Amino acid sequence: MAGPTNTRFAVAVHVLTYLAGVEGRAASSDELSSSTNVNPVYVRRVLGPLRAAGLVRSRPGPHGGWELTIDARRLPLSRVWQLMQDGHPVLGLHGPDPSCAVGRRVQAALVSLDSRVAGAITAELERLTLHDLLVAEPSPAPPGV
Amino acid sequence: MAGPTNTRFAVAVHVLTYLAGVEGRAASSDELSSSTNVNPVYVRRVLGPLRAAGLVRSRPGPHGGWELTIDARRLPLSRVWQLMQDGHPVLGLHGPDPSCAVGRRVQAALVSLDSRVAGAITAELERLTLHDLLVAEPSPAPPGV
DNA sequence: CGATCTGTAGTCAATATGACTACGAATAAC
DNA sequence: GTTATTCGTAGTCATATTGACTACAGATCG
Numbered sequence: 162m163a164g165p166t167n168t169r170f171a172v173a174v175h176v177l178t179y180l181a182g183v184e185g186r187a188a189s190s191d192e193l194s195s196s197t198n199v200n201p202v203y204v205r206r207v208l209g210p211l212r213a214a215g216l217v218r219s220r221p222g223p224h225g226g227w228e229l230t231i232d233a234r235r236l237p238l239s240r241v242w243q244l245m246q247d248g249h250p251v252l253g254l255h256g257p258d259p260s261c262a263v264g265r266r267v268q269a270a271l272v273s274l275d276s277r278v279a280g281a282i283t284a285e286l287e288r289l290t291l292h293d294l295l296v297a298e299p300s301p302a303p304p305g306v
Numbered sequence: 307m308a309g310p311t312n313t314r315f316a317v318a319v320h321v322l323t324y325l326a327g328v329e330g331r332a333a334s335s336d337e338l339s340s341s342t343n344v345n346p347v348y349v350r351r352v353l354g355p356l357r358a359a360g361l362v363r364s365r366p367g368p369h370g371g372w373e374l375t376i377d378a379r380r381l382p383l384s385r386v387w388q389l390m391q392d393g394h395p396v397l398g399l400h401g402p403d404p405s406c407a408v409g410r411r412v413q414a415a416l417v418s419l420d421s422r423v424a425g426a427i428t429a430e431l432e433r434l435t436l437h438d439l440l441v442a443e444p445s446p447a448p449p450g451v
Numbered sequence: 452c453g454a455t456c457t458g459t460a461g462t463c464a465a466t467a468t469g470a471c472t473a474c475g476a477a478t479a480a481c
Numbered sequence: 482g483t484t485a486t487t488c489g490t491a492g493t494c495a496t497a498t499t500g501a502c503t504a505c506a507g508a509t510c511g
Contacts, residue, residue: 167398167467167468168398168399168400168468168469169398170397170398171397171398171399171400171412171416172400174412174415174416175400175402175408175409175412178408178411178412179408182408187487189486189487189488190487190488191487195403195406196402196403196406196408196409197400197402197403197409198400198401198402198403198409199400199469199470200469200470200471201487202469202470202471202472202489202490203468203469203470203471205488205489205490206469206489206490209489219487219488219489220477220478220487220488221476221477221478221479221486221487221488221489222477222478222479222480222485222486222487222488223478223479223480223485223486223487224478224479224480224486224487225477225478225479225486225487225488226487226488227488238419251427252315252316253312253313253314253315253316254313254316255313255316255317255320255342255343255344256343257320257341257342257343258340258341258342258343261340261341263320263323263324263327263341264320264341264342264343266323266439266442267316267319267320267323267439269442270319270439270442271316271319274383274431274434277430278427278430278431280430281426281427281429281430282396282423282426282427284426285422285423285425285426286419286423289419294411294412294415297411297414297415312498312499312500313499313500334455334456334457335456335457336456344500344501345500345501345502346456346457347458347459347500347501347502347503348499348500348501348502350456350457350458350459351458351459351500354458364456364457364458365456365457365508365509366455366456366457366458366507366508366509366510367454367455367456367457367508367509367510367511368454368455368456368509368510368511369455369456369509369510370455370456370457370508370509370510371456371457372457
């Protein structure tokens, strides 16, 4: 189980925090790209679901870009996680032999377990809002950069 | 965040449940392969860490194979999960621009969040033992197989 | 010895992930 | 209107992960 190689949640949190920090003006996907170090197209693709959920707004054209449309204090990270997870299973599932009773039982148990684990993650992330990240203790700048 | 494509935990749980069900004799990786529907080599690779942790034992030769060496009632699934996870992050991380303060702050927050999420998952899985899977309500056989 | 099984290296195909190019459509400034 | 900016999205490509599969050495039992 080498961890997920998927950075969507991390990028989403990063971008939202960034937007919360520059409240008042819009930030382009190019600007967000520089801070996150991922491709601007990828930024736009990650932000798509967040816009659909009403967390951010985007506008094309000069002085366009992305803006937060929700109070950072009222945005728990669980919301972001759920939007990025989009119902996908947390625990990987296999495809056991359907004619094996043990296989069917384990499979059913794993599916139900997955919901519970997703719930546990949600509950844990519920306790932290975007605003908490904004006021978090800043890390020191790395030396020699 | 398309879920993990990794089935190690699922296979491990499946195999352990299977072994708990045939207590008394050893099951070969070929037999386990049939039930789980994964390659026998993969089964052996998944079981490696579980053996190292003392959950199972293996013996080569005729009538050899794998045996559970621990009471299923005393084996919480969290143990299995931790062994398969092996310290890997649960939330994917990105590599933000180190010269950006927001980036550093978010990065640090995500790392700490990851521990908390892993802890939440562990706590949830702690509540279920291998034995609970053994006595779980069996699913009905799928029709037409 | 010979059959059976594990242990492990190594190859391969399928899939996931993101970087990147490209271009159309929307918007603002002039 | 014209031009510059920025989003929206399709599509390609390199890389990494995953797990199937082959192969074979070593252990064990009859």
